[in-house]
Amino acid sequence: MTDLDVRGIRKVYDGRTRTVEAVRDLTFTVATGELVCLVGPSGCGKTTLLKIIAGLLEPTSGEVLLEGRRVDGPPPDMAVVFQEYGRSLFPWKTVRDNVELPLRQKKGLTAARRRELVEESLAAVGLAEAHAAYPWQLSGGMQQRVAIARAIAYEPRVLLMDEPFAAVDAQTRADLEDLIRDLWHRFRVTTLFVTHDIDEAVYLGQRVLILSQSPTVVRQDLVIDLPDQRDQLHTRSSPRFAELRAQVYSQIHRPRTDPAVPEEVPAGRGPRP
Numbered sequence: 112m113t114d115l116d117v118r119g120i121r122k123v124y125d126g127r128t129r130t131v132e133a134v135r136d137l138t139f140t141v142a143t144g145e146l147v148c149l150v151g152p153s154g155c156g157k158t159t160l161l162k163i164i165a166g167l168l169e170p171t172s173g174e175v176l177l178e179g180r181r182v183d184g185p186p187p188d189m190a191v192v193f194q195e196y197g198r199s200l201f202p203w204k205t206v207r208d209n210v211e212l213p214l215r216q217k218k219g220l221t222a223a224r225r226r227e228l229v230e231e232s233l234a235a236v237g238l239a240e241a242h243a244a245y246p247w248q249l250s251g252g253m254q255q256r257v258a259i260a261r262a263i264a265y266e267p268r269v270l271l272m273d274e275p276f277a278a279v280d281a282q283t284r285a286d287l288e289d290l291i292r293d294l295w296h297r298f299r300v301t302t303l304f305v306t307h308d309i310d311e312a313v314y315l316g317q318r319v320l321i322l323s324q325s326p327t328v329v330r331q332d333l334v335i336d337l338p339d340q341r342d343q344l345h346t347r348s349s350p351r352f353a354e355l356r357a358q359v360y361s362q363i364h365r366p367r368t369d370p371a372v373p374e375e376v377p378a379g380r381g382p383r384p
């Protein structure tokens with residue numbers, strides 16, 4: 112079954128002085144319970160695409176379907192984890208209250224069930240002990256764990272992650288990558304994980320969607336045929352990992368086949384139909 116169906120998404124930012132075609136034509140699907148990584152160079156429109164999928168930004172053309180229903184605003188059964196954990200947590204609320212907050216918007220949850228979900232998800236990310244702390248008392252990696260716990264507690268149908276580990280150190284990043292694999296094994300939430308880090312995409316994903324430079328199209332939809340049980344040491348040093356990362360690298364850096372296509376359209380000409 113398909114959870115997420117992205118069809119012909121195009122996005123043109125129409126500014127006063129210039130018009131930028133950020134995303135040209137993106138089409139892909141994510142099946143129920145899949146973990147798919149989306150990798151592309153900086154500025155290729157990953158955040159733009161994610162905002163469109165999350166219903167926060169309207170595409171110029173194309174559509175996103177979530178379980179067959181068109182997304183035209185933030186869907187209630189989707190959770191997003193952003194890169195800037197510092198700005199996504201409320202500093203005046205405790206860890207427990209930060210995780211519980213979105214649950215208060217969810218219909219039909221009793222206070223007891225909310226408490227249960229908060230406790231379970233904090234335990235799942237290894238932060239059961241930190242429930243009474245404030246975000247500013249925690250390290251960056253711990254704050255990002257809180258943001259992940261908040262997303263999981265919500266029991267979303269689809270989880271979107273936008274470069275969630277870009278701002279943490281390398282060791283914390285590796286730990287958080289393993290946490291994502293672990294949580295995905297446990298909860299099987301349909302996950303779309305956006306990153307510009309090729310190794311991270313190959314390590315995490317069942318599939319990697321490789322994006323071109325802006326204006327963006329899908330260069331390749333690559334199946335990651337690494338063993339399901341992955342670990343930082345053995346997986347990353349395996350010959351197959353090296354082959355897959357080389358394949359992603361060469362696709363990302365492949366020259367555009369259509370160099371005549373302008374990346375910026377003069378203002379006033381407007382988006383193409």
Ligand SMILES: Nc1ncnc2c1ncn2[C@@H]1O[C@H](COP(=O)(O)OP(=O)(O)OP(=O)(O)O)[C@@H](O)[C@H]1O
Nearest residue numbers: 124131133152153154155156157158159160307325
């Ligand atoms: N609100 C906006 N108005 C005009 N142009 C924009 C706007 N947001 C993004 N862009 C442009 O669209 C293109 C894609 O930006 P976007 O932030 O989606 O890329 P990205 O792949 O997420 O980048 P990064 O990896 O550096 O975070 C860029 O050229 C950017 O300058």
